[in-house]
Amino acid sequence: xxxxxxxxxGYALLAFAVVAFxxxxxxxxxxxxxxxxxxxRVMATRSGRVAVLAAWVWLGxxxxxx
Amino acid sequence: xxxxxxxxxxxxxxxxxxxxxxxVLWSAACVVGWEARQESAGAASPEQPLxxxxxxxxxxxxxxxxxxxxxxxxxxxxxxxHRYTWPMTGAIVLVAVAGLATGWRGPxxxxxxxxxxxxxxxxxxxxxxxxxxxxxxxxxxxxxSLTEGSYAHPTVSVLMDSVLASHAGRSLxxxxxxxxxxxxxxxxxxxxxxxxxxxxxxxxxxxA
Numbered sequence: 199x200x201x202x203x204x205x206x207x208g209y210a211l212l213a214f215a216v217v218a219f220x221x222x223x224x225x226x227x228x229x230x231x232x233x234x235x236x237x238x239r240v241m242a243t244r245s246g247r248v249a250v251l252a253a254w255v256w257l258g259x260x261x262x263x264x
Numbered sequence: 265x266x267x268x269x270x271x272x273x274x275x276x277x278x279x280x281x282x283x284x285x286x287x288v289l290w291s292a293a294c295v296v297g298w299e300a301r302q303e304s305a306g307a308a309s310p311e312q313p314l315x316x317x318x319x320x321x322x323x324x325x326x327x328x329x330x331x332x333x334x335x336x337x338x339x340x341x342x343x344x345x346h347r348y349t350w351p352m353t354g355a356i357v358l359v360a361v362a363g364l365a366t367g368w369r370g371p372x373x374x375x376x377x378x379x380x381x382x383x384x385x386x387x388x389x390x391x392x393x394x395x396x397x398x399x400x401x402x403x404x405x406x407x408x409s410l411t412e413g414s415y416a417h418p419t420v421s422v423l424m425d426s427v428l429a430s431h432a433g434r435s436l437x438x439x440x441x442x443x444x445x446x447x448x449x450x451x452x453x454x455x456x457x458x459x460x461x462x463x464x465x466x467x468x469x470x471x472a
Contacts, residue, residue, distance in 0.1 A: 201416040205403055212396045230385035237451040245299040247367040249266035252292030255360040258441050259285050263353040
């Protein structure tokens with residue numbers, strides 16, 4: 199296994215963890231909230247909303263803009 | 265914490281030869297820090313939900329349809345433009361400003377309270393986000409230089425280059441970016457999960 203495959207595997211593992219957390223959150227007895235709920239806690243205040251949206255803006259700028 | 269993350273992200277973007285993007289992040293850090301101070305001092309300007317719950321139903325279906333069609337038209341049109349050009353930059357900035365202005369104004373609808381038991385679970389999401397950031401940082405640090413990608417240690421940007429080289433790839437990515445923005449704005453309106461009878465909850469069931 200070379201470093202390229204290891205790096206890709208790491209990203210794949212992170213993506214799998216996101217899906218696993220989200221599916222687990224569907225169980226009413228789970229302590230893991232859905233991602234929207236977790237984000238909602240951060241975005242309950244203006245500063246939190248601006249911070250999260252700034253990260254979203256940066257994504258757009260980083261991949262597309264000058 | 266949010267300010268620190270934004271400052272660090274701006275720093276790493278800057279040393280990767282993207283000082284303009286770094287400046288955007290540092291500006292956001294200043295705004296977030298100032299607003300957080302206002303909130304802790306109880307001096308923040310009041311917020312009002314942008315939508316009433318009574319807007320649900322036929323009117324929101326029409327609005328939703330218009331948004332979806334607009335997003336598709338945007339993705340197809342802007343996706344035909346090349347990356348890192350002024351028209352593409354203008355389009356992205358336009359949507360970004362609209363999203364930020366909407367978020368600054370207030371939540372889309374009245375936020376709901378989260379049950380106390382979920383605070384531990386929320387930290388798992390934070391941990392996952394930190395792990396993702398560190399993995400990306402590790403790949404960035406293994407590149408020949410900060411401005412030159414590496415096949416052996418690809419960052420997400422390097423991996424996305426092949427996807428974003430085509431019109432279809434750019435359109436899909438733009439659509440995903442728009443959908444993410446909408447998801448984030450809607451996250452402030454999330455309804456509480458249905459709890460099993462054995463768990464107590466503080467959240468109201470208004471949105472159900």
